[in-house]
Amino acid sequence: MIQMENVTKQYANGVTAIKDVNLEIQDGEFVYVIGPSGAGKSTLVKMLYHELMPTSGTIKIDSFDFSTMKPAEVPFLRRHIGIVFQDFKLLPRLTVYENVAYAMQVIEAPDAEIKDRVLEVLGLVGLEQKLRRFPDELSGGEQQRVSVARAIVNKPKVLIADEPTGNLDPQTSDEIVDILERINANSTTVIMATHNKDIVNERQHRLLEIAGGRLVRDEEGGTYGNEE
Amino acid sequence: MKSKVFFRHVKDSLRSLRRNGWMSVAAVSAVTVTLLLVGIFMALIFNLHHISQQVENDVQVRVYIDKKTTVKQRDELKNKLKKLDHVNKVTYRSRQQELDTIIGGYGSQWRMFSGDQNPLSDVYMVKTTSPKATITVSKEAQKLDHVVDASYGGRTAKKLFNSVDLAQKWGLGFTILLLFVAVFLINNTIRITILSRSDEIRIMRLVGATNSYIRWPFLLEGAWTGLFGAILPIIVVDVGYAVVYHSFSMANGASGYSLYANMPFLFWLDLMLAGIGIVIGALGSVISMRRFLKF
Ligand SMILES: Nc1ncnc2c1ncn2[C@@H]1O[C@H](COP(=O)(O)OP(=O)(O)OP(=O)(O)O)[C@@H](O)[C@H]1O
Ligand SMILES: [Mg+2]
Numbered sequence: 001m002i003q004m005e006n007v008t009k010q011y012a013n014g015v016t017a018i019k020d021v022n023l024e025i026q027d028g029e030f031v032y033v034i035g036p037s038g039a040g041k042s043t044l045v046k047m048l049y050h051e052l053m054p055t056s057g058t059i060k061i062d063s064f065d066f067s068t069m070k071p072a073e074v075p076f077l078r079r080h081i082g083i084v085f086q087d088f089k090l091l092p093r094l095t096v097y098e099n100v101a102y103a104m105q106v107i108e109a110p111d112a113e114i115k116d117r118v119l120e121v122l123g124l125v126g127l128e129q130k131l132r133r134f135p136d137e138l139s140g141g142e143q144q145r146v147s148v149a150r151a152i153v154n155k156p157k158v159l160i161a162d163e164p165t166g167n168l169d170p171q172t173s174d175e176i177v178d179i180l181e182r183i184n185a186n187s188t189t190v191i192m193a194t195h196n197k198d199i200v201n202e203r204q205h206r207l208l209e210i211a212g213g214r215l216v217r218d219e220e221g222g223t224y225g226n227e228e
Numbered sequence: 229m230k231s232k233v234f235f236r237h238v239k240d241s242l243r244s245l246r247r248n249g250w251m252s253v254a255a256v257s258a259v260t261v262t263l264l265l266v267g268i269f270m271a272l273i274f275n276l277h278h279i280s281q282q283v284e285n286d287v288q289v290r291v292y293i294d295k296k297t298t299v300k301q302r303d304e305l306k307n308k309l310k311k312l313d314h315v316n317k318v319t320y321r322s323r324q325q326e327l328d329t330i331i332g333g334y335g336s337q338w339r340m341f342s343g344d345q346n347p348l349s350d351v352y353m354v355k356t357t358s359p360k361a362t363i364t365v366s367k368e369a370q371k372l373d374h375v376v377d378a379s380y381g382g383r384t385a386k387k388l389f390n391s392v393d394l395a396q397k398w399g400l401g402f403t404i405l406l407l408f409v410a411v412f413l414i415n416n417t418i419r420i421t422i423l424s425r426s427d428e429i430r431i432m433r434l435v436g437a438t439n440s441y442i443r444w445p446f447l448l449e450g451a452w453t454g455l456f457g458a459i460l461p462i463i464v465v466d467v468g469y470a471v472v473y474h475s476f477s478m479a480n481g482a483s484g485y486s487l488y489a490n491m492p493f494l495f496w497l498d499l500m501l502a503g504i505g506i507v508i509g510a511l512g513s514v515i516s517m518r519r520f521l522k523f
Binding site for chain 2: 072075090091111
């Protein structure tokens with residue numbers, strides 16, 4: 001379970017990107033986080049994987065209570081969560097295969113297992129032909145798919161995806177969300193920040209809407225657009 | 229840490245070194261330049277020390293015997309020498325033996341002085357109990373009958389000893405300075421390569437790598453950098469030293485002073501260069517990346 005209580009985040013430059021947000025997400029839920037650009041979606045999800053610390057308020061994910069967590073525990077929180085980054089965050093000197101494998105190597109998985117699983121997830125995102133490419137030899141959409149593959153490779157309990165379809169055409173976007181839904185069906189909690197209206201409206205899940213840093217809507221099966 | 233994981237770190241570090249291209253080349257070159265200088269100065273300093281030690285331990289007085297001395301008189305002289313204070317041992321060397329030493333050191337052209345042509349004197353080599361005693365013993369020996377002259381190693385070596393002492397001080401100072409420059413240079417080069425990789429480190433952390441998991445490949449990469457940087461200095465120092473050693477023994481064979489023999493001296497010097505390279509490389513990496521591994 002994920003809990004946020006009275007969470008506020010103010011950046012060093014004085015911008016308050018998240019204001020007093022309370023929310024609870026149960027195991028196995030699929031949740032969209034929507035809102036206009038600059039609303040605070042990325043800020044919100046970054047706090048979930050401890051890249052940012054809230055200025056005030058408390059965050060808990062399963063057994064991790066951020067207010068009492070030691071720095072040495074952060075890597076273990078990150079292994080509990082799969083993350084698709086809005087800017088991909090691929091290791092530039094590693095190939096596609098190596099980037100995905102890296103996430104399994106850090107948890108010290110055996111080589112044979114790594115090989116099978118990495119090939120499996122890269123097949124899932126349609127990149128089995130480009131294993132030996134480096135990130136700068138890929139299109140934005142392809143890099144995004146590597147990021148997705150890396151996020152799911154360890155079968156995490158929680159998957160956080162920040163704009164996982166931001167650089168993709170509608171058909172590939174559909175495929176990616178398919179993958180996320182399939183993972184969700186295997187009881188992984190999925191939190192997806194997006195402004196892709198088509199997807200949100202076609203594949204209805206719980207909807208959290210952020211506007212100006214505040215949580216303005218929390219609706220099961222809500223759709224985008226009827227309020228704009 | 230499991231050995232499999234360690235092996236993976238070793239593999240990753242080599243891969244990273246390879247893919248870093250010119251950055252790696254720059255870092256290895258920095259190590260090469262400094263270790264080259266360090267190697268040359270270490271060889272110099274160790275040998276200066278070695279020679280000054282030889283000078284200090286030179287406890288011999290050479291007593292030159294008058295050519296007209298009979299065998300009986302010579303034996304008497306030997307007994308008198310033995311009775312002097314601070315004398316340990318007296319050994320006889322004929323002038324032919326003396327000449328042979330010179331031929332050994334300076335070459336066969338001296339052979340023409342063999343037999344009756346030999347201009348040298350027979351000598352008694354007098355060993356004293358301490359280096360200091362050589363001075364008094366040589367003075368006493370000069371007063372004895374049938375003695376043409378007496379010289380102690382220190383007399384000719386005194387000048388050498390002074391210059392060795394001076395050179396050693398300068399050499400030591402210079403080496404310390406050099407090591408500072410080396411650490412600075414290498415640390416900076418590695419810092420630049422790691423700075424350019426701070427994003428990489430951040431990403432590794434975001435996908436769940438622990439600090440030690442991130443640190444190992446970087447540390448090993450630094451160690452490889454140091455080791456590879458030591459290769460050229462080792463070759464140059466080994467070859468150069470062999471040449472210098474050869475010409476030094478040719479020129480100074482007769483004086484009795486010598487440099488460290490190639491083996492095992494070069495073995496230890498090489499080991500030291502490789503060791504310094506590895507330590508500087510690994511330390512440089514770890515220190516440079518410390519700030520990126522904070523929370
Ligand atoms: N590192 C930062 N320092 C200061 N202000 C920041 C920083 N990152 C984001 N902000 C500000 O915080 C607010 C929220 O940004 P955030 O990235 O969370 O928006 P977002 O909803 O993810 O937008 P988008 O849909 O464009 O990704 C914005 O006003 C932004 O300018
Ligand atoms: Mg964002």
